[in-house]
Amino acid sequence: MDAVWKYLPKMLEGAMVTVEITAISVLIGLIFAIPMALLRVSRNPLLWGPAYGFILYFRGTPLLVQIFLIYYGSGQFRVELEALGLWAFFREAWFCAVLSLTLNTTAYTAEILRGSIRSVPHGEVEAARSCGMMGWLLYRRIILPKAFRLALPAYSNEVVFLFQATSLVSIISLMDLTGVARVAAARSFAIYEIYIAAGAIYLIVTYGILYIFKKVEFRLSGHLRERVDNDLPVTTVLR
Template identity: 40%
Template sequence: MNPIEILIDYWPRLLDGALMTIKLTFLGALIAALVSPGFALIRVRVSPLAQAPLRLYVSFMRGTPILAQLFLIFYGSGQFRPALEDWGLWTFFRDPFNCALLAFALNSTAYQTEILRGGIMGVPQGEIEAAKAVGMTWRKTLARVVFPHAYRIAWPALGNEFILLMKASALASVVTVFDLMGRTRQVFSKTFDFSVYLWAALIYLFMTAVFVFVWRQAERYLSRHIEARERPRTTTPTVKGTQA
């Protein structure tokens, strides 16, 4: 079979795998995005001793391969099946998709926490002092000053993290989650045609390109006031009138 025939015959499976990849990546990044701001604040404001468990978690998730983390959750949970059944959690852990989602969410949370920590530390102290001076509470200062500025600083790095998570989602196929790579392996096992991997790579490239375009548009929107401030102003020359 030529590459075009492979695509025509098996595009529904590849599309199904691509949708699974998007679902797994988006949900994992979304869960991490909801948790990481609180963790980032702990990393910035809490004493080193009090944040030791969080630092240990972040170091473990960033210092070990995501494949090992996936195996620990998927296969390791089976070692604690009686306890998980008593707690009513076995239904969750016996589903490969749930285990893969948990692994990616935990991994992305660690990275997003550190990225946001850097963003928060990059907020000028003068802006925080100005917010206090006008009578803002700490919550309002976080919502209106600290986090908006921190996200503008961290936005490119957060985009890179999302892309890395999308590519790492290919590892989900090793625990029988049929994402794009899992479907590609299925097709290859039937056709033994390496061109299916080329199509998979092109689909990954397309998804990444679309995401980068959308992310950059969002970055421009977030930084629109900065671009407007840096744009050179054009002045209209005034013509003096003559008096009779």
């Protein structure tokens, strides 16, 4: 137990790195995933082709391979990257980690959104069309809001998976929660204690994420819940 108390401050610092990497990747990933999903549902092969290839690669290969490829792979092209002025970014393990995780979650999120765009009831689209909505307006007002609500449960899973997958970044020398735990376990030999503590921190954050999603889902599904009449005075209810 002493080992846990000794390393706890460092582990919490590591947990901050983990949360930070997850938050940034999820945010950028979501922003990229929306156009990616729209390209993916397009009927034009020039539009859906590249999106399909991107999603195929990032869903079809292990995240660990993607991280190695971006981190150690970019090291091999230092001269070229320096010429482009990009080496300053690729030099940092932090940047490489966020880049790999962002690309990975973009692919998965785009696929989730594609599915939910496809499952927006046809009648609603038809009704919008008959009111004269077309193209971007139709997407912005009808399809995307509905698709986001449909995607939410699956998307909350993706965020939790990504959060847990960040444990892989310790392999490229980043001191995230797992990275700190590995150093602490190796130095103190308190293997069980350290990893159980690390696991507990992951668990708490995971349930924090799920709680936030639950709240968001509750808010977005107001129109589906039974109406409660709030105007009745309390006394009436009691009687």
